[in-house]
Amino acid sequence: MATTRPTSRDVARHASVSQATVSLVLGGKWQGRVSPRTAETVRAAARTLGYRPNLAARSLRLGRTRTALIVVPALTHDYFARVHAGASGVAAEHDFGVVLYPSPEGTGPAVDPFGSARAALDGVIASSMAPEALAALRGGGLPLVMLDSDPQGDRAAATVNFDISDGMHQAAGHVLGLGHRRIAHLAAAVDTWTFGVRARALAQALRGTAGTSLRTEPADLSVEDALRAATRALTAAPRPTALICDDDLLAAGACKAARRLGLRVPQDVSVTGFDDLSLATALEPELTTVRLPAEEVGAAGMRALLTVLAGRTAHTPVLPVELVCRGSTAPPAAGR
Template sequence: MTADKTPPSITSVDVARRAGVSQAAVSLVFGGKAAGRVGKRTQEAILQAARELGYRPNNAARTLRSGRSHLVVLAVPDVSNPYFAAALQGAEQAARQHGYAVMLTSLRDEQDWRQAILDALSAHSVDGFLIFTLYPPTEDISAALEGKAILVDATSPAHPSLLLDIEAGMQAAMSHLLQLGHTRIAHLSAAIEADTFYLRRKAYQGALSAAGLPIIQAYQEQAAFTIASARQAARQLLEAVPAPSAIVCDSDVLAVGAYKAARDLHYAIPEDLSIVGFDDSIIASQLDPELTTVAIPARAIGEQAFLLLLAALERKPVPARSIVPLELVIRASTTGV
């Protein structure tokens, strides 16, 4: 991320003149203090004027004055996943309205966590964190994040969580396949240690049991979040005897691997094999046939997560848990048997 640069001749006074407002209003907007004090239309006019003039606030000076950087980090396990890209867009849109910026980073091992969180907080270069599909790995990191983090699609007693109704989403996917007459349903799961994927597996197995169907180990495979890994795991599923008639995947990325494996083995989708994804990312509508998938409103989640974090940073009450409902979007990758 590059530092903000503003031509020396462009100041907050120029922005105020262009927008037809007071300099105080401009300061409130770019200081993240506009809520309840500056009307929405006025905020939009100020931001539009700033864009037209190429104005950016002097973040270094503002940090020295307020003790806050107005930068938050959106931390994810995989920056290449389209779901996280959409969540970033939503968070950025909300952040701009409050004078904040959002930076995307991936966190994997302990060293990543320490550099991205402990170092950033101690240097006052970051105000807070939106942590997606992860949870703080150690007590010291969790303690440092107190009041400065929102967990998304993960839970911790120490931090507020924005939870997706994962179980209901997977149950909807399974009910759809069962209603189509599928009894040999495989599960291509993500090989990541996270609550969200445990819940998907639990809901998959629960739906089979509720339908009086056996839970077959050969119909369950894990894959890393890459198309190549998913393709290999899906091939193993399809080589089971008897082969599954449907595969439900933990993400749209894994579903792409399932599509490729099906075509490797000359399966027609959906005539020979129905496939269901999870996310409803841009991938879903680009596949042929288009993918039936559990829709996660990623942009709305990014926006809501940022607003929760902003409330926490401003010492306002934040619910311990908020739930986002999910729904199944039925497209052409599923059919009856």
């Protein structure tokens, strides 16, 4: 026997509010018009009744599909899974759908997804993309929100960033504070804004400390290439006592290189990462790294896109980051 699907009128009756209030809350337009407490009461009533809005009818009425595209360099990095989780959580609160689209070449040019999908999308969120990969996005004719990208670029309706420079300054300050002066930088061989900021911030952080040397070894974002880059760094003379890595994957390769050379982490060489992936606590010793709140940047990006779609100027926050000190760093052997 078929059950009757709950309507917005049922939700209004259950929450003791008007249908207009239900429409505002479930349509994501309640801010400034309905109190947060009432909005939560309406959402709770909808959950209790199992209410689902008729998105097809709403799309026809609004001329929108209520679907956003999230473009990421790759799906093999759990950072981007967390970005997606943050964005899709906010999207769900506003009855938006999310489509995840990886660039097939990682950080290279993405195939134009708009040829067949343009009519089925309302906007685009692009995370940590290389400049050459953005041509198709800029030509899509849809509102574009950039995450972890150049805030000075003119291609985006809004940009949401981490304080990447501060994160690298924290990592460098930690290593210098332990007494390290011979430092190698395992730099991601990727032409994106975020990795450029990391390199400049590290050089700046070391510039003010006398007796410091910096060797840079570029590496693709893989454990295997980081292994080779770290081996080059650790077999150079004089050998660095600390490796500062642009990414936790690079740091994992650095730890592997140290072990293969008979070196101990952190007794013989300290290693730091960036991102705080799940990998960071799978390593032994666990990795000192800069934690990026990926879910928060995804959520902020989706909120920015929704604001742009509502015809308003989006707030473009810079999210704070945090150095998490674990067992992969210690004072250099000569200083203990």
